[in-house]
Amino acid sequence: MDEHNGSPQPGQLRISDTERDTVAATLREAFAEGRLDPAEHQDRLDAVYGAKTRGELAPLLADLPERSSVERAHGAPRPIHGAERVVEAEPTSRNALTVLSGAERTGRWVVPRKFSAASLFGAVTVDLREARFTARETTIQAHSLAGAVEVIAPDDIVLRVEGAGVMGGYWLDGDPVETVPAGAPIVTVTGISLMGSVWGLYKPRDHQKPERKRWWHRLRSRGA
Structure with missing residues (x-):
């Protein structure tokens, strides 16, 4: 007092x-x-x-x-929302790699045009809900060997999951978003999952x- x-x-x-x-x-x-x-x-x-x-x-x-x-x-x-996510800035990180452990990219970070995520007997989370992008179209190379890679997207970007699973899984969890803002970023997840799992899903943002x-x-x- x-x-x-x-x-x-x-x-x-x-x-x-x-x-x-x-x-x-x-x-x-x-x-x-x-x-x-x-x-x-x-x-x-x-x-x-x-x-x-x-x-x-x-x-x-x-x-x-x-x-x-x-x-x-x-x-x-x-x-930020939709096309506002595409910015002129240096990427915060270009990869997330883990062996027998965990790694994540989350919060307000800048995603490069090409990002790599790989898990060997571990788990990687790539959270795009508050992310910015250096280009409208982004490719995430996600690979898993007896591990897991999760890509989380907000409802104002397009998320495509196009990788392949070999004795493992590679999928989009849930339905794709049908309507996104004009100019919204497009993120394509591709790669191989060998005896592991790679998936994408939509989740609400913190302010929601x-x-x-x-x-x-x-x-x-x-x-x-």
């Missing part, structure tokens, strides 16, 4: 769900850029949704680059299911 007027200090102020989501978006971006490893990202995300005051959020961002003034002014970044996400993290935090 302020000794002069009894008002709380900035760090003692209670935070809103919007503030939690803003910090979570920053952490997802830092994870996609390789600034946080999977364990650090998950620990900080749990702390975000368990926080009650601004003072609890500050340490979670202290060692990360400051976000732009535009993003700070408007809270969480405005979700905020309440479920918030409550899940709160329950996890309380149960810790």
Whole structure:
């Protein structure tokens, strides 16, 4: 409390769900850029949704680059849509490879025209829901040997799965999206799955299911 007027200090102020989501978006971006490893990202995300005051959020961002003034002014970044996803930018990552472990590309990252994903007795997740693309048409070469590769797409891009399975599976899980915005990115997944699985599927984006996400993290935090 302020000794002069009894008002709380900035760090003692209670935070809103919007503030939690803003910090979570920053952490997802830092994870996609390789600034946080999977364990650090998950620990900080749990702390975000368990926080009650601004003072609890500050340490979670202290060692990360400051976000732009535009993003700070408007809270969480405005979700991009359809043709807006195609940008002139350097790719964030060109491949995701794993052997007896897991790997993922998720959050706000930039996908090159050709991206490679390969799993050898492991699992790879390529999440395109918040991704940008350097070209309208993108090819993901996805290969699996007794492992799994999952490609997650939002409902505003075209996802085609055209690979082959040899004693394994290669498929689109669920129905394709029938209507997408004009100029929307087209992503083709191709490759070979040998005694493994490669699949694509559509999932809602974070801003399309905020309440479920918030409550899940709160329950996890309380149960810790």
